[in-house]
Amino acid sequence: MSSALLGWYDRNAREMPWRVGPADRAAGVRPDPYRIWLSEVMLQQTTVAAVRDYFVRFTTRWPDVTALAAAPDDQVMGEWAGLGYYARARNLLKCARVVTDEHEGRFPDTYDALLKLPGIGPYTAAAISAIAFDQPETVLDGNVERVMARLHDIHDPLPGSKPVLKEKAAGFTPDHRPGDYAQAVMDLGATVCTPKSPACGICPLCDPCQARAAGTQADLPRKTPKKPKPTRFGHIYIAQRRDGAMLLERRPDKGLLGGMLGWPGSGWCEDPTEAPPFQAKWRILPGEVRHTFTHFHLVLRIWTTELPEQTAPDGLKILDKHAFNPSDLPTVMRKAYDLWRGQ
DNA sequence: AATCCGTGGCT
DNA sequence: TAGCCAAGGAT
Numbered sequence: 001m002s003s004a005l006l007g008w009y010d011r012n013a014r015e016m017p018w019r020v021g022p023a024d025r026a027a028g029v030r031p032d033p034y035r036i037w038l039s040e041v042m043l044q045q046t047t048v049a050a051v052r053d054y055f056v057r058f059t060t061r062w063p064d065v066t067a068l069a070a071a072p073d074d075q076v077m078g079e080w081a082g083l084g085y086y087a088r089a090r091n092l093l094k095c096a097r098v099v100t101d102e103h104e105g106r107f108p109d110t111y112d113a114l115l116k117l118p119g120i121g122p123y124t125a126a127a128i129s130a131i132a133f134d135q136p137e138t139v140l141d142g143n144v145e146r147v148m149a150r151l152h153d154i155h156d157p158l159p160g161s162k163p164v165l166k167e168k169a170a171g172f173t174p175d176h177r178p179g180d181y182a183q184a185v186m187d188l189g190a191t192v193c194t195p196k197s198p199a200c201g202i203c204p205l206c207d208p209c210q211a212r213a214a215g216t217q218a219d220l221p222r223k224t225p226k227k228p229k230p231t232r233f234g235h236i237y238i239a240q241r242r243d244g245a246m247l248l249e250r251r252p253d254k255g256l257l258g259g260m261l262g263w264p265g266s267g268w269c270e271d272p273t274e275a276p277p278f279q280a281k282w283r284i285l286p287g288e289v290r291h292t293f294t295h296f297h298l299v300l301r302i303w304t305t306e307l308p309e310q311t312a313p314d315g316l317k318i319l320d321k322h323a324f325n326p327s328d329l330p331t332v333m334r335k336a337y338d339l340w341r342g343q
Numbered sequence: 344a345a346t347c348c349g350t351g352g353c354t
Numbered sequence: 355t356a357g358c359c360a361a362g363g364a365t
Contacts, residue, residue, distance in 0.1 A: 043361040050351065050360085084349030087364070121363045141361050186361050195359060196354075226358090256348070294348050331350065 001208060002174045002181055008204035009184035014191070016048060017055050019183075031179070033107040033132040034065045037095075040127045041088055041119055048190070054083050065107070068093070069100035074250075077259050078328035086330065090259050091119025109133040131179040138170040139182045143189025148172070149221035150193060153210035157222040165221075231297040234272050236265035236333075237282065238340045239307035244321030247277065247307050256293065262333045264316055268298055277313045280305040285343050291332040302336050304343070 015021070018039035020031050038058060042051040058079060062068040068076070073093060080089035095118045099107055107128065108114055114125040126137040145158060148168040154161055174181050192199045200212050211217040239247040253259045266272040276282050282303040289300040312318055326337050 040361065045348090045360055045362055046350080047352075047360050082350075084351090085362085087348065088362090091363080119363070123362055127361070139361075142359080143361070183361085190361080229357095258348085292350085294350090295346080 002172055002184075004204040004207075005184050005188065006174070006177060006180060009180055009187060012187070012191075013183070014048070014187060017052060017059070030134075031132050033109075033128065035059060036128055036132040037065075037107060037120075037124075038092075040124045040131075041092055042083065044088060044124065045085060046083065050083065054080070064105070065096050066100050066105045069096040073259070074261075074328075078261070078325065081260065081328050081330055082334070084331075086258055086260050088119060090253060094118040095120065107132070109135075111135070111137050127182060130182045134177075134179055136173055136175050136178040137182075138166070138173045139186070140166050140169050141186060143186045143193070144169050146195065146221055147185055147189050147193050147205070150198070150211035150217050151205060151209050153214050153216060154220070155216070155222060157224050159224070161221070227295075229292070229296050230270075231299060232268045232270065232272075233299050233301075234266050234268040235274050235301050235303060236263040236336055237276050238263055238302060238304045238336065239277070239280075240304075241307040241309065241318070244324075245307065245318050246324050247311075247313070247316055247318055248324070249316050257330050257332075260330045260333075261328050262330065263336055264313075265300075268296075274303075276303065277316055278308075278311050280308070285339060287339055289332065289335045289339055291335060293332075298332065300332070300336060302339055304340055 013019070016039070018031070018035045020029050039051065039055055042055055061079065062071055071093070076093050077086070077089055080086060098117060099105060109129065111125045111129045114120050114128050115122065120128070123139060123141050126139045129135040129137045130139060140162070145162070145165050148154070148165045149161070152168050154164060156164065188203070188205070192203050196218070198217055200206050200209070200217060203209070206212055209217070211220050247264065248261055249264050251257050251260050251262050264277040266275040282305045285302040285304060289302065291298045291300070307318075326334060329337060
């Protein structure tokens with residue numbers, strides 16, 4: 001039954017920098033496990049459009065896993081800035097170093113061995129073993145969940161229905177071309193069997209689709225409702241020396257924006273207390289920064305002053321003009337910088 | 344098991 | 355616009 005899907009994939013596969021094109025594949029070229037791993041980690045909860053440029057920059061700068069393993073943490077975190085879910089970048093480095101130091105620079109080729117690596121969970125282990133190593137593992141991501149829920153007209157809500165959907169997905173996975181199949185279902189979910197107004201008219205699985213027959217496809221998969229997001233507030237402090245150097249901090253490895261560069265500031269809560277990093281005549285900027293994270297809205301007020309020559313507060317770092325690159329900042333910190341620069 | 348963890352695009 | 359959604363993992 002999945003042959004109709006593979007046929008559709010052969011005609012419609014989207015070009016992506018980590019994919020082996022039809023001509024190369026016919027010539028026997030296999031995907032590079034390093035590039036498949038890197039793309040799959042970047043694609044966790046992230047769209048192909050957002051990933052594409054990041055992938056090209058990473059693979060240009062670090063062409064193989066050994067090169068990435070040798071990179072300084074700051075450079076990797078800076079290159080990841082803006083992509084979100086920064087624990088992925090920290091685990092990416094950990095994983096690259098384990099593969100380099102303990103696996104002679106080669107990725108393991110089985111699901112179980114891949115699953116042991118940092119940042120590789122059930123989905124990513126299945127995706128790498130299927131796509132890079134041609135093993136019949138079953139990928140289960142948001143796309144596959146949606147396609148299976150519709151194909152079998154399953155009305156039980158996620159995430160409770162996940163085990164059932166996994167069973168259906170496993171039964172649908174072919175022994176032939178499992179890697180192409182995995183990419184085919186996900187392409188289908190991304191371009192045809194979309195969350196809203198699916199294009200059933202051009203779907204290769206229209207005929208066997210039970211939701212399509214019942215007319216319920218637009219309502220599936222059902223999901224348990226999410227909690228509303230609270231709003232938190234905070235103050236941040238941007239100080240620049242006359243020579244252009246700026247005062248920043250490297251955030252602790254755990255928690256929100258862990259390991260990333262940022263501006264010193266207060267905690268983020270309902271009623272934050274001001275916390276300037278050193279004594280000075282701070283002035284507040286007009287306007288505010290609004291940003292929404294996974295589980296709360298944030299409103300930031302920005303304070304600024306000149307950074308005196310001899311001032312270097314504990315735990316903070318001073319980056320001189322050429323060492324500071326705004327593109328190394330996570331988005332919320334970048335928004336604050338842009339507001340400050342436009343003052 | 345439930346919570347935490349980013350961001351940008353789309354409707 | 356405000357919410358939803360994305361090739362999830364760690365704890």
